[in-house]
Amino acid sequence: MRNLLYIGNKLSKHGFNKTTIETLGLSFENEGYTVLYASDKKSFLFRVLDMMVTLIKNCKKIDYVLIDTYSTKAFWYSYIVSQLCRFLNLKYIPILHGGNLPNRLNRNPFLCKQLFNNAYKNITPSDYLKSEFEAKGFENITYIPNTIEINHYVFKERMSFTPKLLWVRAFASIYNPKMAIDVLLELRKTYPEASLTMVGPDKDGSLIETKEYAEIKNVSVKFTGKLSKEEWWKIAEEYDVFISTTHFDNTPISVMEAMALGLAVVSTNVGGIPYMLTNNENAILVDDNDALGMSESIVQLILNLDNNTEKLVSNARKNVETKDWKQVKEQWFSLLK
Numbered sequence: 305m306r307n308l309l310y311i312g313n314k315l316s317k318h319g320f321n322k323t324t325i326e327t328l329g330l331s332f333e334n335e336g337y338t339v340l341y342a343s344d345k346k347s348f349l350f351r352v353l354d355m356m357v358t359l360i361k362n363c364k365k366i367d368y369v370l371i372d373t374y375s376t377k378a379f380w381y382s383y384i385v386s387q388l389c390r391f392l393n394l395k396y397i398p399i400l401h402g403g404n405l406p407n408r409l410n411r412n413p414f415l416c417k418q419l420f421n422n423a424y425k426n427i428t429p430s431d432y433l434k435s436e437f438e439a440k441g442f443e444n445i446t447y448i449p450n451t452i453e454i455n456h457y458v459f460k461e462r463m464s465f466t467p468k469l470l471w472v473r474a475f476a477s478i479y480n481p482k483m484a485i486d487v488l489l490e491l492r493k494t495y496p497e498a499s500l501t502m503v504g505p506d507k508d509g510s511l512i513e514t515k516e517y518a519e520i521k522n523v524s525v526k527f528t529g530k531l532s533k534e535e536w537w538k539i540a541e542e543y544d545v546f547i548s549t550t551h552f553d554n555t556p557i558s559v560m561e562a563m564a565l566g567l568a569v570v571s572t573n574v575g576g577i578p579y580m581l582t583n584n585e586n587a588i589l590v591d592d593n594d595a596l597g598m599s600e601s602i603v604q605l606i607l608n609l610d611n612n613t614e615k616l617v618s619n620a621r622k623n624v625e626t627k628d629w630k631q632v633k634e635q636w637f638s639l640l641k
Contacts, residue, residue: 314371375402
C-alpha cells in the first residue's frame with residue numbers, strides 16, 4: 305500500500321466542521337493506506353508552517369501528497385505546498401473543492417498554472433469544475449466524486465411534508481445564511497407555524513450577523529452551533545425540507561447527506577449545484593438570493609401534488625447511492641496504483 309500525506313484544514317477539534325481531509329483520509333486508512341496529515345493548527349500561519357515542516361520531514365517516505373484546494377484564503381497553502389513538492393520532486397494531487405475556483409483562475413492565472421499544470425493529477429468532485437478548468441486549457445483533470453458511506457444514513461420515508469426547514473453549513477458570507485431568514489419570513493405568510501433550524505459553526509462573523517438579522521426581522525430561529533455529523537443526522541428526522549442558500553459552491557457534502565436522509569432539497573442554482581442536482585428530478589433549484597422563489601418552491605413541496613415530492617426524494621437517495629465509497633474507491637486505487 306501507498307504512503308500518503310494529506311494536506312488540508314483538519315480543524316474539527318477547534319469547533320469547525322469536518323472537511324474532506326478527515327473523511328476521505330479515514331477512508332484511505334481503512335483501506336490499508338498509511339496517511340499522514342497536516343494540519344490541525346488553528347492559526348493559518350502556523351498551519352502553513354506545519355504543512356511545510358511535515359512535508360520536508362517525511363518527503364523520503366511519501367508516495368503522493370493530496371492537497372485540499374479551495375478558492376479563498378486556503379488557496380495559498382495549496383500553492384505553497386505544491387511548489388515545495390515540485391522542489392522535492394514529489395507527486396502532488398490537488399483535490400478541487402472551491403466553488404469559486406474559476407474566479408481564482410481568472411485572478412491569478414500564472415500562479416494557477418504553476419499549481420495545476422505541474423500536478424500529477426487534479427481531482428475534481430464535480431463536472432462543473434472539470435469543465436471550467438478544461439475551458440481554461442488545463443488538461444490533467446480527473447473526475448472523482450465526493451463520497452459518503454451510504455450505510456451510515458437512514459432514509460426516512462415521509463408520508464407528508466411540513467414547513468420545518470433545516471440549514472446545515474458553516475456560517476460564512478459566501479453561503480448567504482441570511483437568505484434562510486428571508487425564506488422563513490416568506491414561508492410564514494402561507495404557513496405561520498413554519499420553523500427553521502440552522503446548524504453550523506461561525507467562520508467569518510456571519511453567525512452573529514445572521515442572529516442579529518433574525519432579531520431585526522423579529523423571527524424566531526433555532527441556532528445549534530456546530531454539531532457532529534451524527535448529531536445533525538439525528539435531528540434531521542424532525543425536519544422535512546433542507547435548504548441551501550449559497551452564492552458559490554461545488555458539491556457540498558451536507559447536501560449529499562440530506563439527500564441520503566430523505567429530506568427534500570431546495571437549493572440555489574449556482575456553481576456546481578446544477579451539475580450535482582437536477583431541477584424537479586431530485587431537488588428544486590432557484591435563482592441565487594431568490595428567497596421568494598425558494599419559499600414558493602417549498603410550498604409546492606408541502607402540497608405534494610401527485611406525490612411528486614416522494615418521487616423527488618426517492619430519486620435523490622438513488623442518486624447519492626452512486627457516490628458510495630464502495631463504488632468510488634476503485635477510481636482512487638487506479639490513480640494511486
